Amino acid sequence: MVEEDRSYYRFFKDDWKKLAPEAKLPLSGQQLKAIKSLNDRISLQDVQDIYVPLVHLLIKKFRSFQEWQATKTDFLSLPEKRVPFVIGISGSVAVGKSTTARLLQVLLTNFFPDLKSQLITTDGFLYSNTELEKRGILDRKGFPESYDMASLLSFMGSVKNGQEKIQVPLYSHQSYDIVPDQYESINNPDILIVEGINVLQLPSNQNIYISDFFDWSVYVDANPELIEKWFLERFGILLDTAFHNPDDYYYEYAQWPREKAFAEAKRVWETVDLPNLNEFILPTRSRANVILHKVEHHAMDMVYLRKY
Numbered sequence: 435m436v437e438e439d440r441s442y443y444r445f446f447k448d449d450w451k452k453l454a455p456e457a458k459l460p461l462s463g464q465q466l467k468a469i470k471s472l473n474d475r476i477s478l479q480d481v482q483d484i485y486v487p488l489v490h491l492l493i494k495k496f497r498s499f500q501e502w503q504a505t506k507t508d509f510l511s512l513p514e515k516r517v518p519f520v521i522g523i524s525g526s527v528a529v530g531k532s533t534t535a536r537l538l539q540v541l542l543t544n545f546f547p548d549l550k551s552q553l554i555t556t557d558g559f560l561y562s563n564t565e566l567e568k569r570g571i572l573d574r575k576g577f578p579e580s581y582d583m584a585s586l587l588s589f590m591g592s593v594k595n596g597q598e599k600i601q602v603p604l605y606s607h608q609s610y611d612i613v614p615d616q617y618e619s620i621n622n623p624d625i626l627i628v629e630g631i632n633v634l635q636l637p638s639n640q641n642i643y644i645s646d647f648f649d650w651s652v653y654v655d656a657n658p659e660l661i662e663k664w665f666l667e668r669f670g671i672l673l674d675t676a677f678h679n680p681d682d683y684y685y686e687y688a689q690w691p692r693e694k695a696f697a698e699a700k701r702v703w704e705t706v707d708l709p710n711l712n713e714f715i716l717p718t719r720s721r722a723n724v725i726l727h728k729v730e731h732h733a734m735d736m737v738y739l740r741k742y
């Protein structure tokens with residue numbers, strides 16, 4: 435049964451998966467392969483039940499966006515111009531934003547091969563560790579003041595103006611810092627996915643929302659106790675990867691007794707990422723067009739769709 439409050443329709447998984455008949459398309463062998471190579475712990479049943487209908491609804495929104503762009507330029511007697519459709523993906527640190535973003539991109543590419551989609555994470559707009567240190571906010575990484583919001587807004591403006599070859603700085607979880615002199619190039623895609631904890635936030639000293647540039651937004655939601663568990667699991671994976679690489683930020687932690695390293699990660703969660711979630715990320719949830727609610731093992735149990 436579909437329930438609703440003033441702002442959202444709420445679908446339980448069993449109702450959501452029965453939506454639009456065309457959304458029932460089974461995943462192809464190629465899609466399954468692409469998804470498993472992304473993360474082999476992703477539940478394919480969830481992809482079929484939750485993401486496939488979501489991608490098909492998304493494409494309907496995209497088509498109506500394209501029509502509106504054409505109608506507008508026609509009415510204004512302006513030359514036709516391709517404007518990227520921008521999807522924002524928000525949620526806590528470690529809730530699964532980047533996995534969701536990559537999954538959406540894989541499905542879009544496979545169902546709609548003629549559409550060019552690209553993906554960025556706003557981590558690239560964090561100030562470098564040197565700059566954070568200079569500003570005395572190294573322990574505030576992820577909080578609004580740790581991002582170069584002016585650059586992020588300028589980037590979004592360039593995207594919507596159809597600019598080609600826009601450079602985006604890169605952040606590495608392995609080095610725990612901005613990668614010097616390395617960029618990703620965004621080249622006027624049909625669809626751009628922008629993933630980050632801050633994408634639905636109001637920049638502190640600008641009066642424009644990043645979400646003003648979005649045509650669709652998704653908030654990935656879960657109980658903070660579960661997110662902490664996923665944060666610690668990811669920390670474990672980062673430790674294992676770092677073990678033999680002295681250049682890796684986590685190398686030092688990898689040499690510690692496991693228990694001590696995990697106690698430190700728990701401290702970081704409790705003093706940095708959890709307060710950030712409660713103070714700055716969770717309050718933006720009600721701006722999202724779609725809320726994907728996750729439970730144990732990253733399974734999705736509910737989808738909320740905004741009414742307006």
Ligand SMILES: Nc1ncnc2c1ncn2[C@@H]1O[C@H](COP(=O)(O)OP(=O)(O)O)[C@@H](O)[C@H]1O
Pocket residue numbers: 473475476477525526527528529530531532533534664665667668671731732
């Ligand atoms: N659907 C999923 N199934 C299984 N594991 C997942 C899923 N989504 C995320 N994870 C795992 O949870 C952790 C956090 O996910 P990640 O996408 O890195 O989060 P975020 O981008 O929000 O920080 C990672 O270890 C990732 O592999």
Ligand SMILES: CC(C)(COP(=O)(O)O)[C@@H](O)C(=O)NCCC(=O)O
Pocket residue numbers: 526527528531557575576630631702703706707
């Ligand atoms: C770079 C981040 C702000 C972004 O998080 P993400 O959504 O990519 O997991 C976060 O991973 C982070 O480094 N937070 C600071 C505290 C910590 O070390 O977790």
